[in-house]
Amino acid sequence: MSTPSRVMVLCCPGLRGQDATPAAARRFDRVVAVVTGFCPRVEVTEPGVCAFAARGPARYFGGETALATKIIAALAELGEPGQAGAAEGLFAALLAARQADPVRLVPPGQTVSFLAVQPVTVLGRESTGSESMDLAGLFGRLGLRTLGDLAALPAADVASRFGDAGETAHRLARGLDARPLAPRSPPADLSVTQEFDPPETLAEPVVFAAKALAERLHAGLAARGLTCVRVQAKATWADGRENSRLWRHDGLLTAAALADRVRWQLDGGPAATDGDYYPPGGIATLRLAPDQVVHATGQQLALWGETVISDRVARAAMRVQALLGHEAVLRPVLSGGRNISDQVTAIPFGEKSEPRLAPDRPWPGRVIGAAPGLVFRAARQAEVTDAAGHLVTVSGRCELSAEPARLSVAGDPPCRITGWAGPWPLSERWWDGAAARRRARFQLATEDGRAWLAVVTGGHWLVEAGYW
Amino acid sequence: MGTGLADIGRKSAFWPGVSREHKAPVTGSSGLLPAAGGTAVTGTGIPPALPVLPALRELLPRGGLARGSVVAAAEFGLLCLALAAGASADGAWCAMAGVPEAGVVAAAGLGLVPERTLLVPDPGTGWPQVVASLLDGCELVLLRPPGHVPAQIRQRLEATLRRGRGVLVVAGDWPGAQVRLRVLRQRWTGLGDGHGRLRACCAEVMADDRGEAAAGRTRWLWLPAEDGRVTPADPADLPAGLPLDPPTPLDLPTRLNPSARLNPPGHLAAPALHAVRAG
Numbered sequence: 001m002s003t004p005s006r007v008m009v010l011c012c013p014g015l016r017g018q019d020a021t022p023a024a025a026r027r028f029d030r031v032v033a034v035v036t037g038f039c040p041r042v043e044v045t046e047p048g049v050c051a052f053a054a055r056g057p058a059r060y061f062g063g064e065t066a067l068a069t070k071i072i073a074a075l076a077e078l079g080e081p082g083q084a085g086a087a088e089g090l091f092a093a094l095l096a097a098r099q100a101d102p103v104r105l106v107p108p109g110q111t112v113s114f115l116a117v118q119p120v121t122v123l124g125r126e127s128t129g130s131e132s133m134d135l136a137g138l139f140g141r142l143g144l145r146t147l148g149d150l151a152a153l154p155a156a157d158v159a160s161r162f163g164d165a166g167e168t169a170h171r172l173a174r175g176l177d178a179r180p181l182a183p184r185s186p187p188a189d190l191s192v193t194q195e196f197d198p199p200e201t202l203a204e205p206v207v208f209a210a211k212a213l214a215e216r217l218h219a220g221l222a223a224r225g226l227t228c229v230r231v232q233a234k235a236t237w238a239d240g241r242e243n244s245r246l247w248r249h250d251g252l253l254t255a256a257a258l259a260d261r262v263r264w265q266l267d268g269g270p271a272a273t274d275g276d277y278y279p280p281g282g283i284a285t286l287r288l289a290p291d292q293v294v295h296a297t298g299q300q301l302a303l304w305g306e307t308v309i310s311d312r313v314a315r316a317a318m319r320v321q322a323l324l325g326h327e328a329v330l331r332p333v334l335s336g337g338r339n340i341s342d343q344v345t346a347i348p349f350g351e352k353s354e355p356r357l358a359p360d361r362p363w364p365g366r367v368i369g370a371a372p373g374l375v376f377r378a379a380r381q382a383e384v385t386d387a388a389g390h391l392v393t394v395s396g397r398c399e400l401s402a403e404p405a406r407l408s409v410a411g412d413p414p415c416r417i418t419g420w421a422g423p424w425p426l427s428e429r430w431w432d433g434a435a436a437r438r439r440a441r442f443q444l445a446t447e448d449g450r451a452w453l454a455v456v457t458g459g460h461w462l463v464e465a466g467y468w
Numbered sequence: 469m470g471t472g473l474a475d476i477g478r479k480s481a482f483w484p485g486v487s488r489e490h491k492a493p494v495t496g497s498s499g500l501l502p503a504a505g506g507t508a509v510t511g512t513g514i515p516p517a518l519p520v521l522p523a524l525r526e527l528l529p530r531g532g533l534a535r536g537s538v539v540a541a542a543e544f545g546l547l548c549l550a551l552a553a554g555a556s557a558d559g560a561w562c563a564m565a566g567v568p569e570a571g572v573v574a575a576a577g578l579g580l581v582p583e584r585t586l587l588v589p590d591p592g593t594g595w596p597q598v599v600a601s602l603l604d605g606c607e608l609v610l611l612r613p614p615g616h617v618p619a620q621i622r623q624r625l626e627a628t629l630r631r632g633r634g635v636l637v638v639a640g641d642w643p644g645a646q647v648r649l650r651v652l653r654q655r656w657t658g659l660g661d662g663h664g665r666l667r668a669c670c671a672e673v674m675a676d677d678r679g680e681a682a683a684g685r686t687r688w689l690w691l692p693a694e695d696g697r698v699t700p701a702d703p704a705d706l707p708a709g710l711p712l713d714p715p716t717p718l719d720l721p722t723r724l725n726p727s728a729r730l731n732p733p734g735h736l737a738a739p740a741l742h743a744v745r746a747g
Contacts, residue, residue, distance in 0.1 A: 313561050316605025317586055320598050330587040332572040344572040346587060353583070369658070369665040370692060371574035373546035377589075403661065419659030421666075443666050449654035451666050465571065467656060467666055468545045 004089035004177045006108070008054035008064065009045075009097040010035060010071060012082050016048030024048075027080065034074050038067065043181050051093065053181055054086050068103040087111045089177040095122060112175045116148030123147070123169050135165050147173040188224070191289035192216045199238035199282030203266060206235075206283050210262035214255035217288050221296070227251035228290030233262050238281030246326050248350035251296060262286070264322030317349040326350075335359050338366040338426055340375050340453060340465045365426050367441060372453055372465035379462035381410040382454060384417075384444070394440045394456045398425050407444055407452065409463050415446035423456065443467075518608060518635050520554035521579060523689055523698040527675035528647060533608070533635040538626065542650035544612050544639035546574060546691050547673060550698050551637050551649070552610050553579035560584070560607035565591045565599055567612050567639065577696030596621045603634040612639040619643075647677045652686065655706075668694045670701050 015028045025047065032050055035042050039057040044050045054064055061067040068084035075082040085096025087106035092115055096104040106114045124136030144150050150158070151173040159167040171177075194209045210233075221227055228251070234244040247253075247261045266283070317329045330346035335355035337343050343366075345356040357363075384392045386402035393401040400423065408414035422442030429435040439457040446452065451467035517532030525531040533539055533555065541548045544567055556562045557579040564570050568589035576582055586606060591598040595614065602609045603625075622644055629636055638645065651671045658667030671691040676684035688701040 310561075310605075313586075313605040316601050316603075319601045319604075320588060323594060323598060323601070324588070324590070324592060328588060328590065330589065332582045332585055332587060334573065334576060334582055340571075340573070344582075346589075349586065367665070369667055370656075370669070370694075370696065371571055371577055373549055373571045373574045374544070374569045375571045375573075377568045400662075419656070419664070420662060421659050421664050422662075443659060445656045445659045445666070449656070449671075451656045451659070451669075466545075466569075467669065468651070468654065 004175070004180070006054040006058070006064070006086060006088060007051055007090050007093040007181060008058075008068065008084060008086040009049065009051045009090065009093040010075075010082055010084050011049040011094070011097045012075070012080050013048070014081060016046075030078060031075060031080055031082070034078060035071060037074070038071055045090070045094075049094065049097075051090055051181060058086075064105050065103065068105065072102050087114060089175055090181060091115075091172045091177060092175060112151075115173060115175050116146060116151060118147045120144050120147055120150060120173075123172065135162060135169055138162075139169075190217070190220050190224075190226075190228075190293065191287060192220065193285060193287040195285050196283055199284045201282035203263065206266065206286060207259050207263045210286060210288070211255050211259035213286065213288050214253075214258035217258075217290065218255060221290060221293070225296055226290075226293050227296040229292035229294060230290075231258060232287075232289045232291050233258075233265055234285075234287045234289070235262075235266060235283050236285040236287075238284045246291060249290075258288070261318070261322070262288075264319065267322065314350075321349060336361050336363050338363050338428060340367065340372060344375075365424075365428075367424065367443070367453065370467060372467045374466040374468070376464060376466070379455065379464045382452075382461040382463045383408050384442075384454065384461050391461075393459065394423050398423050398440060404442070404444065407446055407454070409452070415448055415450075417444050418447050419445040422454075518555040518560060519558045521550055521557075521698050523687075523700050524550060524554065524673075527649065527673060527685055527687055529677050533637070534646060535607075535633045535635060536630045537646040538629065538636045538638060538642050538644060540638045540640070540642040540645035540648045542640075542648070544570075545651065546571075546578070546669070547649060547651055547671070548610055548637060548639050549575040549580060550578050550691060552608050553698075555608045555635070556580045556584055561586070561605065562608045562610065563588065563602040563606040564610045565602060565612075566595060566614060567610065570610075574692070574696070578692060578698060596625055599625060599636070600628045603628055603632050603636070606634065608635045608637060610637045610639065613642075617642070645678070647675055649673060649675050651691075654691070668692060670706055 010031075012028060012031055015024045015031070028044075028048055032042060032044060035050055035052070038061070039052045042050050042052045054067070058064040058067050061070060064086050068086065072082050072084055081102070083097050083100040083102045083104075085093050085098070085100045085104045085106070087093040087096050088108070088111040092106060092111045095118060096106050096114070120139045121136050123139070124134075139150060144153075150170060153170070155167070155170055155174075158170040162169070192213045194213050196206070196209070200206050200209075217231070228249050230246045231249045231253070232244060232246050234242060236242050243265065245265045247258070247265075249258075253261075320329050327348045329349040331349055331353055333345045333347060333353045333355045335343055335345045336357040336359045342357055345354075347353050384404045385406045385408075386392050387405040388402070389406075390402065392404045395401075404417050404420050406414050407417050420442055423440035424442070425440050426437070427439075428437045430438075437457070439455050442454040442456070444452045444454050449468070452463050453465040453467070455462045455464050517530055517534045519532050520528060528539075533551065539551065541551065548567075549570065552562045552564075553575060561584045562580065563586040565588040567587075570587065572580070572582055572585070572587075575585075586602065588598060588602065595611075599609055599611055617640075622642065625636065626644060650673070652674050654669055654671035656666050656669045658664050668690050669692060670688065672686055672688050673691070674684050674686045688703055688706065690699045690701045693699045
């Protein structure tokens with residue numbers, strides 16, 4: 001078996017092992033983007049670690065040391081400390097990167113001797129799976145202190161005694177990789193742009209160009225066997241203003257239909273006036289970019305279970321979307337959740353209707369019974385006082401300071417309370433600092449015949465919903 | 469919106485939906501009677517009215533929401549949602565414009581089908597155009613206009629309505645409305661002093677249609693009943709504590725004080741309630 005080629009590994013110790021946090025993933029994505037600037041084909045082996053074949057870029061940048069130093073410097077500009085290591089094979093390069101300060105290059109041909117002095121415990125740390133962790137401990141107990149000790153054993157004996165995992169460990173110890181690098185190719189830019197010089201002041205040529213652009217976009221997608229879920233249409237005016245909007249595509253729109261949407265978008269845009277004339281200097285660029293590119297697998301209409309949206313409704317909804325924006329026309333979906341405001345998910349028209357919280361779960365702690373006719377978008381400030389006029393407070397043990405007697409909601413005259421129930425405590429998501437909520441709910445009926453859903457949180461009274 | 473030839477034609481048509489029995493037997497989950505009300509078809513092939521929930525039929529002329537007409541409710545609330553629920557359960561698409569706080573859960577309980585509902589919470593300054601666009605696609609549009617509506621815009625929307633076959637339910641003031649509905653009084657049951665929960669609401673609803681009965685009809689309804697639907701209420705089992713003396717006609721804001729119904733959401737928009745309390 002031939003020796004693996006040179007591999008350079010870059011690891012960001014701060015971002016390693018934090019795959020659970022999206023923030024760390026985003027930061028590492030920026031790191032990968034920087035590395036892609038040096039070498040386009042990069043493999044992300046695990047969170048915080050990426051690898052690429054070093055031979056080509058090293059020759060271009062004048063040696064591995066120069067390449068590694070340049071990358072580390074670029075990352076330092078980003079604010080991410082990084083370590084780079086290079087060796088023959090991914091495993092050795094990874095070990096080198098771990099020990100780097102900040103660059104550690106194993107000279108060509110010395111990878112096996114570099115590996116031979118490594119303690120056998122690195123197998124457990126660097127390879128994946130708990131199996132190799134156990135195996136590393138077992139090797140240690142058997143007196144194999146270094147990878148060199150392990151590599152000195154006959155491969156067949158290791159395989160027969162320790163099975164597949166042992167064989168893999170033995171290969172790694174000898175400087176052979178389990179697999180070659182599998183770098184990802186950078187995604188192709190499938191967006192299409194049309195520039196108007198001089199800027200176009202009439203609508204008709206822009207829409208006509210949009211149709212040609214849409215055809216180019218579709219051809220580019222089709223050549224790769226792709227389709228897109230949404231299309232972003234972005235118009236830039238000569239004075240620098242931009243108008244960008246996402247349109248549902250799903251591979252269903254024809255070029256003419258997409259051009260129609262561009263026309264609606266421009267008609268509803270900030271610069272639209274009556275007629276087909278765009279006053280502030282005209283449109284300079286029009287760009288169509290596919291959003292959420294997926295493999296084209298064909299379209300299958302729903303057999304049942306999905307409400308069929310007639311063309312008439314879809315046209316009306318999309319005309320309103322053209323006027324007000326994609327997120328202005330919503331379809332409600334009943335959802336689960338303990339709070340009234342969670343129990344409806346509003347999804348922009350044209351997107352997949354999925355409730356944010358599963359509606360078929362029990363959701364203990366939600367307010368049961370009649371549903372309120374009004375759910376205020378933002379809870380309204382309120383004050384609930386007792387008969388003496390003092391603010392009613394709720395203790396940490398959910399004890400009321402006094403019976404509520406009067407309710408005054410901001411903007412409404414105060415009202416006598418004729419019936420009340422509560423407090424119903426709710427402590428949600430206490431494990432998540434940002435989303436944690438602790439509140440006590442009440443239902444209050446007032447003398448004008450209405451009823452309210454009131455909430456005490458942080459010592460303040462809020463009214464979340466109205467029953468009338 | 470005048471009583472045109474089309475209106476006269478509709479009135480003379482046989483209309484089996486106006487069932488006069490007080491308590492209609494309730495069938496199906498939506499509480500709609502099958503083959504009654506909205507499914508009757510005139511010669512044009514389009515039913516002349518959108519069906520409403522059985523409990524609301526007696527309040528409306530011809531037992532439904534006449535296509536091409538405006539129905540005004542004094543303020544946004546369960547009554548507006550109930551008006552839309554019957555048509556939605558019958559298969560119509562409904563849109564709600566300018567009502568970001570619409571309680572969809574309650575509406576679904578009344579019979580509204582969320583899958584056939586469009587919400588436009590903020591129609592913005594160009595709301596007449598938005599409503600006209602929605603009327604092209606949906607058979608019922610529930611609108612809360614932002615503030616006073618100039619007569620010119622009203623007439624333009626009414627013309628759009630007459631051309632199409634939709635119904636505009638306005639939560640607020642609309643001088644040209646064929647029917648005006650309002651909740652005169654209501655009271656929730658189920659709450660005690662520190663115990664219980666809201667169960668049902670008993671409401672006296674008044675309908676006042678232009679041109680026909682001048683006095684207006686009132687009905688007691690469970691809006692909603694304990695199962696979330698709308699049913700007629702028997703005055704015998706009204707909850708205690710409900711002010712039972714009817715409001716004096718002077719308190720009705722329909723003619724004397726139309727601006728009283730233009731209150732922003734949450735305002736006490738029913739002057740009759742003050743009068744009841746005072747009396």
